[in-house]
Amino acid sequence: MFFRNKLGVFAVSSKDIQLLHPFTYEDYEMLYGYLDVKGKTVADIGAYLGETTVLFARMGARLIHAYEPVFYRLLERNLRLNNVINATVHPLGVWIEEDVYGVNLAGFTTGLTIGGVKIRTKPIGDASRCCENGLRRLRVGSAHADMSRD
16 A cells, blocks of 8 residues: 655555554654754664655755664665665664564554564664764654754
């Protein structure tokens, strides 16, 4: 199944149609459009289906590291559908330490609770090293933080 919004085209299998629910009400350009990512390396942690990765690519990010431990195959497909070639998908979660956690999906979004799906995590410090001048902006799910060291 395909869903088109102003960011692009996103696909899921028919059994996963509920994953598109946030696309019907979130305005990603309003939420993240003010971020200055042009020419920068961005870590998109919790990249989900690729909505913000596509947005960051369209906003001129030089390189995007998209971390998504659960839906990474859908993320890869959606990046191809939207011709995003400057993103690297990491099938990992980001946490304070490297480990493996069992999680369950909660509700329509990627809200996770402890359970049976195993995800590997990478320490946040390792994820921040992807950016040559240090992590500048960090998007985690629907939140972001300014990590500038200037």
